[in-house]
Amino acid sequence: MAQVSLNNIIKSYGSSQVMHGVTFDVADGEFVALVGPSGCGKSTLLRMVAGLEDISGGTISIANRIVNDVEPKERDLAMVFQNYALYPHMTVRQNMGFSLKLRNAPKTEIETRVAEAAGILGLKDYLDRLPKQLSGGQRQRVAMGRAIVRQPAVFLFDEPLSNLDAALRVQMRAEIRALHDRLQSTSIFVTHDQVEAMTMADRIIVLRSGRLEQAGAPLELYDRPANAFVAGFIGSPAMNLLRGQAVDGMIKLTPKLSVPLPAAADGPVIWGIRPEHLSLVPAGSEGALRVRVTAVESTGHATFVMGDMDGIMITALFTDRPPLSKGDQIYLKASPEKQHLFDTTTEVRIN
Amino acid sequence: MIRKNKADWAAFLALSAGAIAMVGPFIWLISTSLKPMAEQFDMTLVPRHPTLANYIELFHIMPFHLLIWNSLKISAISTLGQLLTCSMAAFIFAVVRFPGRNVLFALLLLTLMVPAQITAIPQFIIFKFLGLYGTQAPLYVPSFLGGAFGTFLMRQYFQTIPLELAEAARMDGASLSRIFFTIYLPLAKPALAAFAIIAFMFSWNDLFTALIYLPSDVEKTTLTVGLALFQTQYSGHWTLMMAASVISVAPIVIAFFLAQKHFISGMAMTGMK
Numbered sequence: 001m002a003q004v005s006l007n008n009i010i011k012s013y014g015s016s017q018v019m020h021g022v023t024f025d026v027a028d029g030e031f032v033a034l035v036g037p038s039g040c041g042k043s044t045l046l047r048m049v050a051g052l053e054d055i056s057g058g059t060i061s062i063a064n065r066i067v068n069d070v071e072p073k074e075r076d077l078a079m080v081f082q083n084y085a086l087y088p089h090m091t092v093r094q095n096m097g098f099s100l101k102l103r104n105a106p107k108t109e110i111e112t113r114v115a116e117a118a119g120i121l122g123l124k125d126y127l128d129r130l131p132k133q134l135s136g137g138q139r140q141r142v143a144m145g146r147a148i149v150r151q152p153a154v155f156l157f158d159e160p161l162s163n164l165d166a167a168l169r170v171q172m173r174a175e176i177r178a179l180h181d182r183l184q185s186t187s188i189f190v191t192h193d194q195v196e197a198m199t200m201a202d203r204i205i206v207l208r209s210g211r212l213e214q215a216g217a218p219l220e221l222y223d224r225p226a227n228a229f230v231a232g233f234i235g236s237p238a239m240n241l242l243r244g245q246a247v248d249g250m251i252k253l254t255p256k257l258s259v260p261l262p263a264a265a266d267g268p269v270i271w272g273i274r275p276e277h278l279s280l281v282p283a284g285s286e287g288a289l290r291v292r293v294t295a296v297e298s299t300g301h302a303t304f305v306m307g308d309m310d311g312i313m314i315t316a317l318f319t320d321r322p323p324l325s326k327g328d329q330i331y332l333k334a335s336p337e338k339q340h341l342f343d344t345t346t347e348v349r350i351n
Numbered sequence: 352m353i354r355k356n357k358a359d360w361a362a363f364l365a366l367s368a369g370a371i372a373m374v375g376p377f378i379w380l381i382s383t384s385l386k387p388m389a390e391q392f393d394m395t396l397v398p399r400h401p402t403l404a405n406y407i408e409l410f411h412i413m414p415f416h417l418l419i420w421n422s423l424k425i426s427a428i429s430t431l432g433q434l435l436t437c438s439m440a441a442f443i444f445a446v447v448r449f450p451g452r453n454v455l456f457a458l459l460l461l462t463l464m465v466p467a468q469i470t471a472i473p474q475f476i477i478f479k480f481l482g483l484y485g486t487q488a489p490l491y492v493p494s495f496l497g498g499a500f501g502t503f504l505m506r507q508y509f510q511t512i513p514l515e516l517a518e519a520a521r522m523d524g525a526s527l528s529r530i531f532f533t534i535y536l537p538l539a540k541p542a543l544a545a546f547a548i549i550a551f552m553f554s555w556n557d558l559f560t561a562l563i564y565l566p567s568d569v570e571k572t573t574l575t576v577g578l579a580l581f582q583t584q585y586s587g588h589w590t591l592m593m594a595a596s597v598i599s600v601a602p603i604v605i606a607f608f609l610a611q612k613h614f615i616s617g618m619a620m621t622g623m624k
Contacts, residue, residue, distance in 0.1 A: 052518050073524035085515035089537045099523035146523075 002063035002076070002153035002186055003028045004049065010057030011044055011210070019044065019210040021058065026154075026203075031180050031187045033201035035194055037233070041210040042190045043158055049188065050079050050156050063153060077154040078147035082162060084139045086131040086146070092118075093127040096145045117145040120179070137168045144176070148183065155180070157189040161196060173200055194234050198222070206230050228347040231272050231340055237304060240278075240314050242271045243344065254310045260287055262339040263351030270347070272340035275304065275317035281333040288331040289314075296324050307332070384593035391589045405594035412585075413577055414569065415598060422555060422574040423602065425490045429554040430547055432494030437501030437546070438509075438539065442531045444502065445509035446517050456506075463499045467559065475563060487571060489564040494554070501546055508542035509535060544610045552603055574599050 004026040011019035019041050026032045034042040047053040049060055051072035059066050067075050078099075086095050096117060097110045105113075118124045121141040131139055140160060147155055157176070161169045177200050180187050191197055197204045198218045206213040206221065206229075213233075214226040225231035231239045244251040246265040250258040259271060281288045291307035291314060298304070298321065305316045305324055316332055324330065341350040383391060384405055386398040393399070409415055444456050478489040512535060520530045536543070558575040565572040569580070578595055585591050 050518075050522060052521070072522050077522075079519070079522050081515045081519060083513060083515055085513065085519035087516060087520075087534055098520070098525075102524040102529065146519075150523075 003061075004154055004186060004188065005061045006045070006049070006058070007061070008058040009045065009048065009055065009060065011041070011048065011053070012056045017056075017210070019056075022207070022210070022212050023058075024205055024212060024215055026186055026188060028186055029184050031177070031189065031200060031202045033189045033191060033197035033204045034207060035191055035197045035204055035233070036207035036213075038192055039209070040207040042192075042207050045207070046079075046156050046158055046188060046190045049154075050077065051075055075154075076152050077156055078150050078152040079156040079158065080143045080147050080160045082159040084131075084143040084160075084163075086139060086142055088131055091128050091130055092123060092134070092142050092145075095131070095142055096149050098146070099150045113149045113151075114145075117149045120148070120182075121145050136164050137172065140164060140172055141175075144179065148179070153186065155185055155187040157187065157191075159191055160189075161191070162193070169196075176200065195236060198234070204234075206233060208233075224349070225272075225340065226349055228270050228272065228342040231342065235274060237275050237315050237317060239272045239274045239340070241342075242273075242312055242314070244269060244271055253312060257289070257310045257312070259289065259334065260336075261341070262336065263341050265341060265350050268344040269350065270342040270344055272342060273334045274338065275315045276319075277335045277338035278314075278316040278332045279335070280318070280322055281331050283331050285331060285333060288333050291316075291330050291332050293324055293326055293328040293330060295326060305330075380593050380596055383590055384597045386590050388588070388590055405590045406598075409591060409594050409598070412591075413581060415574075415577065415595070417570055418572065418574045418577040419598065419602075421487065421572065425487055425573060426551050426554040428491040429494040430550045432491060433498055433501050433550040434543060434547055436495055436497040438505045438536065438543065439531065440497045440502045441505030441509055442535055444506045445512075446514065446530070446535070447527070459499050459502060463503075471559070471563065478564065484564060485568070485571075487565065490554075490557070490560055490573070494550075501550065504546050504549075505539065505542055508539050512538055548606060548610050551606055555603060 006025070007023055009019055009022045010017065022041075022045060024032075034045060036042050044053055048055050049062075051067065051070065055068050059068055061067060062075055062077065087098065090098065093114055096114045100110045100113060114127070115124075118127055121144060123138065123141055123145060126134060126138060126142075131142065134142065140163075143160065160176070161172055164172060173196060176189075189197070189200060201218060203215060204218055204221055205215045208229055214221060214230045216226075221230060221234045225234060225239075228241055232241055242253050244253040244259075246252075246261050246267060246269045249261050251261050251269060251271050252258050253271070262271075283290075289309050291309045293305055293307050294313075295306040296303065297306075301319065303318045303321050303324075305318065305322070307314050307316065307330065314332070339351070342348060343350055378396065382396050382398060385401045385403070386393070387400055387402050387404065390398060390400065440459075444452065474489070474493070475484075478484055483489055483492070516534055516538075517530050520534050525533070556575060557573075558579060561573040561576045562579070565576060569577065578599055581595055582592065
C-alpha cells in the first residue's frame, strides 16, 4: 500500500505544453477519481504515474520514492486499460498469470493467486477461455483480475467502464468500489463521466486543459464548487450559470430581469443555481422568475423543465410531476442558501 | 447450385475465363511433361502414351535432386532470416517511439526504389572480399540483414495491434524482446505466413544472384540456374523442359496450398491499413 504524490507536474510535447504544474496527493488506500472533459490531460497524467509517458517537469513519488526515471514494472502498480488490452491469444488464466510468470513466480503460487482472483471476480468457469469468447463485462473483469493477481500498491484505471453498456456500467461501478474496499489499495481512476466519479471516489480531482481546477470530496465539489467550470462540470443536468451585473444588492440578468444578490459583490458576476434548487411558486411571489416553458422531459423519477426567461435559457428539475407542457407560463424561485456566485473574469467563487 | 440472375452468370463466365487463362498453361505444362518426345507438338491435352520417362531422364542429365535440395535449403534459410529480422525491425518501428523514427522509416522505404542490379556490384565486391564468392552464403546471408519490403509489410500489420497490448505487457514486467516474442509475433501469424510465402517465392525464383555467385558449379547451384543451363543445352526438347519446369514450380504450389488460408487473410489484412 502506498501514497502517491504528484508535485508540480509539467508535460510538453515539443514546444507545446499540455500540463501546467499539477500538484496533488493520493493518500494510502484512497480512491481518487480524475475527471475532466476530453483533452484535459487526465489520461496523460495517469500514464505518467504508470511510467508509460515521460515527465517533462516535476516529480511523481510512490511510497515516498521518486519514480520519474523508474521503469513501469518497478513502480509496483497495475493498470486497467480502457480497451482492456487483454492478450488475445492467451486464455484468461494465462492473461491473469502473465505478470507472475514474468517474475518467475513458482507455478503453484501462480495457480493459487489466479484462482483467488478468479474467485473474487466470478471468473472461475472461464479460466480456459480466450478473451474473444467472453462478454464485455467478463473481459472487464479479466482486466481487473490481471491487475489484482499482482497485488500492487497502486491501481490505475483508465476509463475502464466506457466500453460497457449503461446497466453493466452501473454494476461494475459498484464492483470496482467493493473490490477497492476489500483490497484497501490506493486507486486512481480516470473518467470523463462525472457520475462515475461522484459515486465511486473518496475524492475527486477536476482537471481542465492541464490544470487542476479543484480537488475535494464528491459532495463538497457539488455543494461548493470552487469555480464556474467545476460548477458546470459536476452535476447532471448541469448547473444554470447566468451572467449578470451586480448592482445594489441585485444581479441584473437582463434589463427587465433581476435576482437578489446572494453575497456581497459588484460589477459583472456569474450567478449559479442547480436545476433541483429551483421551485415552482405562485405568480407574484417575492423574487419569483417568470419563465415560459420551452420543453418538458420526464425520466419517470424526475422531470426536467427547460424554460426561457426574457431570452435566457434555464433548466429546472422536479421530482414530483408538475402538470406542465410547452408554452406554459410558470414562476420559479431559487433557494436562497443554494445559490452560487462566481467572478466573471477569473471564474472563482465569490460567496 | 442455383444461379439467380444474369449478373451472376456474367460473373461466372468472366471468372471462368480468368481461371482458364490462368490454369490452362499450367495444365498444358503438366500434360506436355508427361508426353513422349514424339508427341510434344500434338495439340492434345491428355497424352496418348503418358510416361514418366522425361522425369527420369532429367535426373540422368543433371543432378536435379541436388539442385532441388540447394534451392530448398537456401530458400528456407532466407525465409527464416527475413521473417526474423524484418519482423524485429518492424516491431521497433511500430511500437517504440524514438527520435528520427519516421525519417529512418522513410529512408528504409526509399531503398525499395533501388533496383537489385544497382547494388549487385558493391555487394559482389563485399562478398568477394569476405571470401564468400563461389559459396551459397551470399544467397542467404543478406536475408538476415532485414529488408525494406518485409519490414514495411510487418510494420503495417503490427500497427493494427493496439499499442495498449505492449503497454499492458510493459506494466506486467515484460521486456521489449519478451513483448515481441510472446505477444506480437504470435498475433502476427497471418502476416508472417503471407510474408513467408512471398519471401520463399522470391528466393526460390531468384536466378540473378545465384548466377552471380554460383556460376558453374552444378553441384552447388540452385534450380533456377540449373533450369537456365538446361534450357540452353536442350532447347527444342519441350517435354524435358516442361518436366524440369514442373519440378521447379511444384514446391511453391505445395507451399501455397499449405499456407493458403493464412496467405489470403494475411494479404487481405495487410491491405486494409
